[in-house]
Amino acid sequence: MSDELLEGAPLGQSSAYPDHYDPALLYPIERAVTRETLDIDEDELPFEGEDEWQAFELSWLEPRGKPVVAIARFRVPAESPRLIESKSWKLYLNSFNQQRFASSVEVRRALKRDLSEAAGAEVEVTLFGVDDAALAPARMPGQCLDELDIEIDTFTPEPAFLITGDEVVEETLHSHLLKSNCPVTGQPDWGSVLIRYRGPVLDHHGLLAYIVSFRNHQDFHEHCVERMFTDIMREANPERLLVMARYVRRGGLDINPWRATPGEQPPEALRLTRQ
Template sequence: MTQDRPDTLANAPLGRESAYPEHYNPALLYPIARAANRAPLGIEEGALPFVGEDEWHAFEMSWLNARGKPLVAVARFRLPADSPNLIESKSWKLYLNSFNQTCFESQNAVIKMLEQDLGVAARAPVKVELVDVDDETLTPRKLPGECLDELDIAVSDYTPSAEHLQVGDAIVEETLYSHLLKSNCPVTGQPDWGSVLIRYRGPKLDREGLLRYLIGYRQHQDFHEHCVEHIFCDLMARATPERLLVMARYVRRGGLDISPWRGTPGERPPEPLRLARQ
């Protein structure tokens, strides 16, 4: 069983050459405390300003049945935003690959093992589904709302700046999105591409300023989950909406994609929803 580790990536497998396991090994999971990245945003554990989840899809999920025959599925995981830990993505990938040559009596046994191990690492219950590779919920769809990407703007700032977020007097309820989200891995510097959806009720956001703000993450180094929390906190502070949902759908890397969402109480993302780039 995995144990809590320090708030550091010094010993994480990310950015290192790793041997892929052949047999089940839950010790491969590398949890990282969320608190260190939340502190600069003024977020205190136990007093989160949002609800939410980190939704993961794993496209390299396989195991052996009791007779040694390989089975495959797409795994969907939902990790609660109030879990003390997130789980480093490469360690998650290595852990999932440790199922490849391991026999299980049933699919339910696989789900039970995944929920147990991931729950220990996250220190919170993790919901697990195994869906058929042809499942309709994996069919690509479009984001709802209005796309900002055709706005003809000049951009010179590629670091997040809440100063770009401006609002008017009118109170509106709208859904906006952009496919221009890009951030970088805090360890390897590799680009993380994604789309972001913002649904809110409150003072009308200036769309050009909002797009400049989102593009500002282009050279920012942070985990997907923390980027979404950063966006949520900046919008709450600058626009003071009555309701807010921020959801990112990141492009998969290494057989995994991560789609975090954060919202005010009562908000939920549109489901099921996967994009063509994912």
């Protein structure tokens, strides 16, 4: 990650929590810089997708000063030119704490306006009550790879683990053993990953080893998923592919990117127990 991209970012710095609403706290980062390292052309993206964020620390004041608490879900399109650095997003959301709004509609309108401007594309915003049934935990679909017996001593991304056979299959696989690290602070980012594809069968042991090989990799969640997508496409050449990660909440936010070949869609309303 280029130092210039993060110059002035709050990540890794001591930060005072804001006491008034401030959209300027949002810190956008150009996606193109990291995508260049994966030979991804910004003008012809090889995938569709979104970055889904869920915020569990959102509150504001009603006009008479009574607090409101809510949970928010944001969807940032993968074709947006910029992602938004997570700590700046957290600080921005905390800037709502002492701000008075006439209604939740006004809050949603402000969130959508500010985040869309920062990302450079329209961001979808949904607000939930804390007991909304839509937030109930679910399970990853498909076969879990985690009980496979593998031996591995490689903990940086290794596409050579992606081995295919002659049989063409359509299957959904997942693992809860994904771990990568923040590119600035080095803090661990724990997650689960789902891979759904149609194409030459992927060796399951090798795929699990590939997922585990991200264990010491330092990068943003969004870029880890894009690396997985491009590696699998290059090594296995499937007809269809979906890669989706569900990362564990940190600082009141969880980040859940997915990238897919055109027409593929992720499971709807999927939130895992540890999120």
